[in-house]
Amino acid sequence: MQLYLPIAEVSVSLFLLLGLGVMVGILSGMFGVGGGFLITPLLFFLGIPPAVAVATGANQIVASSVSAVLAHLRRKTVDLKMGTVLLVGGLGGSGVGVWLFNYLKEAGQVDLLVRLCYVVFLGIIGGLMLIESLRALLNAQKGKRGKRKSHGWVHGLPFKMRFRASGLYISAIPPLLVGAAVGVLAAIMGVGGGFIMVPAMIYLLGMPTKVVVGTSLFQIIFVTAFTTIMHAVTTQTVDIFLALALICGGVVGAQIGTALGSRLKAEQLRILLALLVCAVCVKLGLDLVIEPTELYVISQEGAPE
Template sequence: MQIYLPIAEVSVNAFLILGLGGLVGILSGMFGVGGGFLITPLLFFVGIPPAVAVSTSANQIVASSFSAVLAHIRRRTVDFRMGFVLLIGGLLGSAVGVWIFTLLRNLGQVDLLVSLCYVVFLGIIGLLMFVESLRAMRSSRSGKVPKRKKHNWVHALPIKMKFRTSGLYISVIPPILVGAAVGILSAIMGVGGGFIMVPAMIYLLGMPTKVVIGTSLFQIIFTTAFTTILHATTNYTVDMLLAVLLLLGGVVGAQFGAKLGAYLKAEQLRVLLAVLVLAVCGKLALDLLLQPAELYSVAGSGA
């Protein structure tokens, strides 16, 4: 069933968009990521303009993350105090990111920037997560329990706060910086930032994996909602019809994802996420390197 998207100015198959939303919802519930690292490139592949894909996918992430976080709240695996600290940085970062996005869009460079950001960030994060996950799985099979680092440079910073759910007593500066970085990525790349936040919370802040997923989703909800509002009011690139279709699929998929995630070990979840990240990175890199079917396009003077 073909439908016309007024803001994107293209026709798409409604069931295809619903399926994409459902797939991202499953990933959101399983891995604690908003799923924007996957949904935004997939929207590129089905013909949605990058500026619209980035802004609208941020809107979809809100619903899928909200649906998934409800399941984690019921299991009491959300550190609300840590989530609010991350959110402070996330809101500041979102405002900066939207300003950068608007500037580059006016210069006509936003499409290239978004694609390059995806290739660089997904490639680096995917490789690091894949190597670490395999190492953790080998340690688990050999019976060795990996020792969690009790003290590192993070613990030497000032302005400390106790996070009881995570069992931490650390400075609020690193969580704020992590949140700010995720906020900037959310605005420029249309992602929830979970693929950055989840590794940072585990390896930098030292949070338990079972708490990381729910806390990441909690912060993603508010950061991406704020990003969507800014894009809608400054760039006018949020396609509500596209967003509704993605939302419907995402909400349903997130509930299934949260249940599936409960049956897998933390190491298995991380290696699966790493494989997905690398697969998307590879596809985007090929699209940048290969010659397009149409070398030129014609646009109106007002575009």
């Protein structure tokens, strides 16, 4: 069953879009990521223009994140105070990101920028995740526990706040900067930023893993919602039919992912996610350098050959 998308101006299988939403929703619930780092490149592969994929993909991230956060709130694994500080930084960063997105769109360079950002960030994050996950898996098999620093440079910064749910007493500056960076990425790449935020919350802020996933999703909801509204108002690139199809699948998938994430081994799941991130990065990179099968040449009518 083909669904015509008026803003994207293409026809795509409805069942394919629903399945895509379910798959990304499962990842959202399992890992605390919005899933935009995966759904936006996959929309590229389906022929959706990058500008539409970025703006519309954020809708699905909001829906799947809300669905997953509700499950985490029931388990009391969300640090609302930390999430609020991250959110303040995220809203500021997303405003800057939307401005930069519009500037590059007017210059005609936004499609290339989005694809290059994905190749760079997915390559770095995927590689680091894979190395860390393999090391954790080997340590687990040997019966070793990973070393964790109790204090670092983060603990010496001013403007300290106490985050009781996370058991932390640290400066508010690092969470604000992490949130701002994720906000910029949300606007330019159409991602929730969880694939950067989750590692930063664990290794930079020192948050316990049990509250990281829910807190990350809490912040993602508001940043991506704000980003979606900004894109809808300024660029008119949000395709409502595409968004609804992805949302329906994402809400269901998030509940499944939350249940699976509480049962499966974290090390094995992180390796699978890292391999998936690297695979998408390689595919996007090849698309940038390999000559397309169909070439379009624009020539002036009546011009001499």
